[in-house]
Amino acid sequence: MLFMSQGPAPLDAAPPMTRDEVTNYVEGLAALLMEVARSGGAEAADAARAVLPRSVATSAFYARPGIAVERLGTMVEWALIQEVPVPVSDLAFQLQRVRDGLGRLESDTGTEIRKTVEDIESLIERLDSGSFPVRLKRLAGDWSLEDYKYEVDEHGHNLERGTRKLRDLAREVVENPEELTNELLSWLCSPEAEKGDVFFWQLGKLDREQRWLATVERLGSRDEGAIIFGAYLGGFADHDRALVEDQLDELAEAQRVADRAILWATSQLGGSCRGIERIEKLLVEGRLEPALIGRTLTGRWTEPLEAGAFLRLLCLLAGPGLKNAIVAVRVAVSWEHMGKPLEGELADFVWRCLETARSDSHTDDYELDRLAAVLAHRDPAKGFRLLEALLTRADEVGWEPISDHHENQLWGALREADCERAIRLVVSLAVAEGSRIIGISQALQGTLGQQTNHDLLVSLTTEDERQAEIIANSITAAEAGFWPLAVEILAQYPENQVV
Numbered sequence: 001m002l003f004m005s006q007g008p009a010p011l012d013a014a015p016p017m018t019r020d021e022v023t024n025y026v027e028g029l030a031a032l033l034m035e036v037a038r039s040g041g042a043e044a045a046d047a048a049r050a051v052l053p054r055s056v057a058t059s060a061f062y063a064r065p066g067i068a069v070e071r072l073g074t075m076v077e078w079a080l081i082q083e084v085p086v087p088v089s090d091l092a093f094q095l096q097r098v099r100d101g102l103g104r105l106e107s108d109t110g111t112e113i114r115k116t117v118e119d120i121e122s123l124i125e126r127l128d129s130g131s132f133p134v135r136l137k138r139l140a141g142d143w144s145l146e147d148y149k150y151e152v153d154e155h156g157h158n159l160e161r162g163t164r165k166l167r168d169l170a171r172e173v174v175e176n177p178e179e180l181t182n183e184l185l186s187w188l189c190s191p192e193a194e195k196g197d198v199f200f201w202q203l204g205k206l207d208r209e210q211r212w213l214a215t216v217e218r219l220g221s222r223d224e225g226a227i228i229f230g231a232y233l234g235g236f237a238d239h240d241r242a243l244v245e246d247q248l249d250e251l252a253e254a255q256r257v258a259d260r261a262i263l264w265a266t267s268q269l270g271g272s273c274r275g276i277e278r279i280e281k282l283l284v285e286g287r288l289e290p291a292l293i294g295r296t297l298t299g300r301w302t303e304p305l306e307a308g309a310f311l312r313l314l315c316l317l318a319g320p321g322l323k324n325a326i327v328a329v330r331v332a333v334s335w336e337h338m339g340k341p342l343e344g345e346l347a348d349f350v351w352r353c354l355e356t357a358r359s360d361s362h363t364d365d366y367e368l369d370r371l372a373a374v375l376a377h378r379d380p381a382k383g384f385r386l387l388e389a390l391l392t393r394a395d396e397v398g399w400e401p402i403s404d405h406h407e408n409q410l411w412g413a414l415r416e417a418d419c420e421r422a423i424r425l426v427v428s429l430a431v432a433e434g435s436r437i438i439g440i441s442q443a444l445q446g447t448l449g450q451q452t453n454h455d456l457l458v459s460l461t462t463e464d465e466r467q468a469e470i471i472a473n474s475i476t477a478a479e480a481g482f483w484p485l486a487v488e489i490l491a492q493y494p495e496n497q498v499v
Contacts, residue, residue, distance in 0.1 A: 026063040030056050030071060038084055049086050057094035065102055065116050069123075072098070076123045079137075080130050087192060088127065088134060089141020095124050132172060132179045139165050140188065140195045147195070163198055170202035177211065185215070189224045197231035201268075204235025217251070220261035229261040234268025245274045252278055259287040267296045271305040276313050283316055290317045294327040298334045310335060311346045318353055325353040326364060333367045336374060347375060351382055355389050359399040365406055368399045373409035380417035384425065387414060391429045402426065402443045415447065420456055423448060431466035441473035448474055451481030461489050469498040 033055055036048040053075060060068035075091055078084035099120040102113050127138055139162065147162025159167075173180045188196040203212060212232065220229030237244040244265075252262045259282055266275045279297070282288045294317050302310055318328040332350050336342055342350055354372050359365050376383025387410060390401045401410050414422040430440045448457060448471070457475075461468035472489050475482055493499045 023063040026059050027067055030059045030063075030068070034071060034074070037086070049084065052086060053091040053094040057098045060098045061101060065098075065113065068098065069116050069119050073119070073123055076126055079134055080126065082133065087141060088137035089139070089144075089192075089194075092124065092127050092138050093142060093144055095120055095127070099124070132169070133181075133184055136169055136184060136199070137187065137193075139169060140193050140199045143194055162195065163202070166195060166199045167202040167206070170199060170206050173203060173212075174206045185219060188228060189219060189222075197227045200228040200231040201235040204232035205238050207232075207236065208239065210236065213247075217257055220257035220265075223258050223260050226258055226261040226264045229257060230264030230266075230268045233265045237269050241269060244269065245272070248278060249274070252281060260292075263288060263293060263296055267301055270300070271297075271302050271309070271313075273309055276305075276309060276316070279313070280316050283319075290319060290324040290327045293317060294331050298331050300338075302331065302335050303338055303340070307341060307343070307346050310340070311349060314346075314349060314353070318349075322353060322356040325357040326360065326368075328353045329357045329368060329371065330364070333371055336371060342375065347379070351375065351386060355386055357399065365399055365403075369401065369406060369409045372401070373413040376410055376413040376417070380414060383410060383414050383417070384421065387411070387422075388425060388429065391426070392432075402440065408443065408447070411447070419449065419453060423453065423456060424460065427460055427467050427470055430470050431464060441470055444470075444474035445476045446479055450475050450479050450485055454481055454485055457485060458488050461492060465493060465496065468493055469496065472499040 033048050033052055036044050037052050039045050039048075053072070056068055056071045056075070059071075072091070072095060075084075075086050076095075078086055079088050079091060099117055102117050102120070105113055127134065130138070143162075147160060149161045150158045151161050151164055153159045153164065187193055188199065190196075193199075200216070204216075207213075216225075216229050216232045219225030233244050233248070248262060248265055251257050252259075262278065263282065266278055269275060279293060283290065283293070297313075302313070305313070314328040314332060317331060318325050322328075329350070332342070332353070350371070354368060354375075357364075357368060359368060372383065372386060376386070387401050390398065400406065402408055411422070411426075426440065426444070450457065457471055461471050468489055472486070475485055477483075489499055
């Protein structure tokens with residue numbers, strides 16, 4: 001970062017620079033950043049504060065640790081008296097980072113580093129014992145590895161440490177509501193409060209009388225408050241789910257909160273018929289896009305649903321004419337991942353969605369192919385119909401069931417079920433008039449079973465010269481049976497340059 005090559009060689013000689021010069025340069029940058037963080041220019045100051053804790057902490061390893069710790073101490077003081085709004089959670093993490101990094105050097109560098117590490121421990125203790133706003137911003141900010149460590153709560157249940165600490169803060173709010181000011185409520189809705197939803201889940205769980213409901217509804221009237229609104233009601237639903245369902249139906253009808261807030265709260269309760277009815281209302285009235293609903297409700301939300309209710313949800317998401325079939329497929333993928341059954345009418349609907357769906361990404365390509373393969377193992381006949389439909393439909397959008405850059409799981413499943421039928425189908429479609437299959441020869445390489453299916457492949461080349469061209473370009477010398485097959489094809493079409 002101190003030197004950029006200017007010569008023709010990529011690594012020409014660096015200019016002479018002493019250790020003291022590097023130290024002064026690094027410390028000067030950190031001092032300049034602190035000065036900007038305290039300045040009146042809002043945009044520059046905000047940008048400086050966002051990177052200040054990490055930058056100063058990093059200087060401890062490239063310059064004098066003592067100076068870096070002094071500056072970290074200044075930031076701790078800013079946080080405690082709320083003079084400069086530095087990100088408290090990141091500040092706490094960077095203090096731990098410097099403590100751990102210098103601690104590994106302690107045995108080699110003696111008492112000076114030991115004293116520095118002790119100073120950092122004192123700064124961490126000051127943050128941890130700060131006022132409620134400081135502790136809230138410390139614990140509800142960035143996620144850290146410490147948050148995931150398990151503890152045993154008073155009921156003998158395992159609880160993540162970060163969740164336990166936020167539960168303790170929520171209990172303080174229930175006992176002293178004035179602690180949670182409007183400024184803190186706004187901060188909890190900001191991107192900096194990564195664990196704001198965890199705090200509000202615990203608050204909802206502890207607020208048995210729903211004293212905070214009106215405030216949470218006010219926050220939920222804006223999209224940025226949707227997540228904490230849903231988290232609060234999700235926590236309260238642990239005590240009275242039916243009441244929360246009633247409240248969400250009422251709020252959805254009255255439109256007193258944002259539609260995203262209704263959706264997020266519904267997602268926190270787990271799947272239910274009432275939840276599906278609420279989603280239907282939002283869809284029918286055009287208040288939310290199916291893709292957003294699909295992303296929000298995928299995964300464990302659908303686990304409690306019976307097959308009939310899940311089919312109803314997929315139908316709603318797919319929409320008229322299955323125009324959003326890919327959304328339904330994505331949700332069906334998560335259902336199948338959980339080991340839930342795809343049978344009867346539900347399976348039939350998913351087959352239709354697989355035929356109609358239009359992929360938006362490589363992930364979609366993979367999941368469409370994988371889900372189709374799963375179903376084809378159970379019902380090969382429908383798998384063959386799907387393959388034929390995908391290879392012959394007029395439009396060129398959708399997903400490719402056979403491609404040289406995909407795993408081709410559906411194709412593999414059908415070859416397992418009936419290898420001759422699978423190969424005949426694909427080769428005959430590849431040479432059909434108006435075929436849109438591109439690159440089929442590359443995709444088929446290594447999949448034809450050249451030795452095992454020798455007679456079949458020779459038969460196909462005999463039937464049609466164009467089929468011979470496809471097969472000739474699909475076989476490979478890397479697989480057994482290449483030369484006998486190649487010789488027979490060449491003998492049939494010695495003048496064909498493609499062969």
